[in-house]
Amino acid sequence: MLAILKREFRAYFQSPLGYVFIAALFFFSGFYFFTYNLYSSTTNMSTLFDLLFPVVLFLVPVLTMRLMSEDKRLRTDQLLLTAPVSRLGIVLGKYCAAAAVFIIAVSSTLLEAIVMSFFGQPHWPVIIGHVVGILLLGLTLIAICMFLSALTESQVIAAVSGFVVSLFLMLVDALALVVNNRFLQVVFRNLSFNDRYKPFTVGIFDLPSVVFFISIGALFLFLTLAVLDKDRWR
Amino acid sequence: MIHVQELTKRYGDKLALDHVSFDVQQGEVLGLLGLNGAGKTTTMNILTGYISATSGRAIVDGHDVAREPIEAKRLIGYLPEQLAFYTDMRVREYLDFVCDLKGVKKGRKEHVAEVCERVGIAHMTSRLIRNLSRGYRQRLGFAQALIGNPKVLILDEPTAGLDPSQVIEIRSLIQELGKTRTVIFSSHVLSEVQAVCTRVVVLHNGRLLADDTPENLGRALRSTHRMVARIQGEPAQVQAALAQQEGLTLEVLGQKEPNAYDYVIEGAEGQDIRADVFRALAKADLPLLSTYGNETSLEDIFLHLVAAQRYNA
Secondary structure, three states: OHHHHHHHHHHHHHOHHHHHHHHHHHHHHHHHHHHHHHOOOOOOOHHHHHHHHHHHHHHHHHHHOOOOHHHHHHOOHHHHHOOOOOHHHHHHHHHHHHHHHHHHHHHHHHHHHHHHHHHOOOOHHHHHHHHHHHHHHHHHHHHHHHHHHHOOOOHHHHHHHHHHHHHHHHHHHHHHHHOOOHHHHHHHHHHOHHHHHHHHHOOOOOHHHHHHHHHHHHHHHHHHHHHHHHHHOO | OEEEEEEEEEEOOEEEEEEEEEEEOOOOEEEEEOOOOOOHHHHHHHHOOOOOOOEEEEEEOOEEOOOOHHHHHHOEEEEOOOOOOOOOOEHHHHHHHHHHHHOOOOOHHHHHHHHHHHHOOHHHOOOEHHHOOHHHHHHHHHHHHHOOOOOEEEEEOOOOOOOHHHHHHHHHHHHHHOOOOEEEEEEOOHHHHHHHOOEEEEEEOOEEEEEEOHHHHHHHHOOOOEEEEEEEOOHHHHHHHHHOOOOOEEEEEEEEEOOEEEEEEEOOOOOOOHHHHHHHHHHOOOOEEEEEOOOOOHHHHHHHHHHHHHHHO
């Protein structure tokens, strides 16, 4: 697993992808920090983290689009699958590499909080709750988009399907309001990432939401593993 | 070392392997021979754990590839037919990654240097893989297969797409590696298999047609009742000389040299005519310049086996 993690992490920075992803997240968090904290002279980062929700939803598919599909297209999966490494190790190695890049990108928000602490009194437990929330959201999305990447050889298809899922996750709250069917309303409401993410942006450490994100992430990692196993039986 | 038992693989409706069984002993160089689509790559993919068999077992040094894949894969170095690399990596970096994958920790630097030296890429280690020629990529493929000193090497069409001098180099490398390792090597270039392998398994349409040494396979087919000979002298003289021997028929193929003709000489099925022809010509003072047709190449064996299978079917 460590070998795959090392190789994938390095690959992010051997192409512009890793730099662009980190720069984009730094840009958006910096922009919101300037607009909603510095300009408004407040240490409350709730708005910043609230606004980062759609940013993360649309940037994560870019981060994960090549993760599994590139190996299929280049046929480098043969090297990995014939090496003495378990399929779970391959999936976890790739997942952890993307997660590490995401964590680096999200660290910008912590830097901003540290900068604020020189001039004000930020409420650290709340800020840590914010960071945990955005990490849970991002890491869950990485698992979902990695699964989508495992289904195709095309990075473009992987990215586009990731955007579609992200858009669905943004619209799912609205869908719950417009459908008449009671069952679908319950399903859509329970699928809402926004509802699960919201408590973290107001400083509430919501354990059911933590369990929700971890369960969804684990489910999609398992599904990615199932795709690799299915290929073996083709 | 390798035990393949009743291996069957279906791709949907297509039967790619049909109850194939063979064993490979330690230190043996086994050639997998067959036309495209015969089942060679499928067999190798199952042996390396890349795909699973529909039924049957593949065991490498006591480890079932399906049940103990990690242990089995640890023993195998694999060179696939379609070479695929992370082309954004440098040669050294890529081999380091393969070391990580295979868990090579101690003496890694020396090991990588030794492998690079062996396959002739020691001077290319700082090159980006995307800038390597086909020949060097093939060598890099060999290098990654040799990392970790695996007991078993599985080489799928290792000389495909190489120029003749590279083919000779790779062949001698396989022969050298075969002295200390068990090698399974697939090819549809029959002369290559004949030159390199100690045993041959012939596959056709997913079925095992033959499993023997090239010599034994040839012996079964060698024809001693028929020969093509170039003889100095007029056809009438040759005709008269061979007429002394009972049951020989002569056909003139044409004049190939001044005062020398090629002939097809044939006796009854099962009769060894070689000594009789020699004696008859010597008695008539007709020099026998050369003979052809008694050496059975692997091409002949292969075509014979495939034709026999089609006839039986």
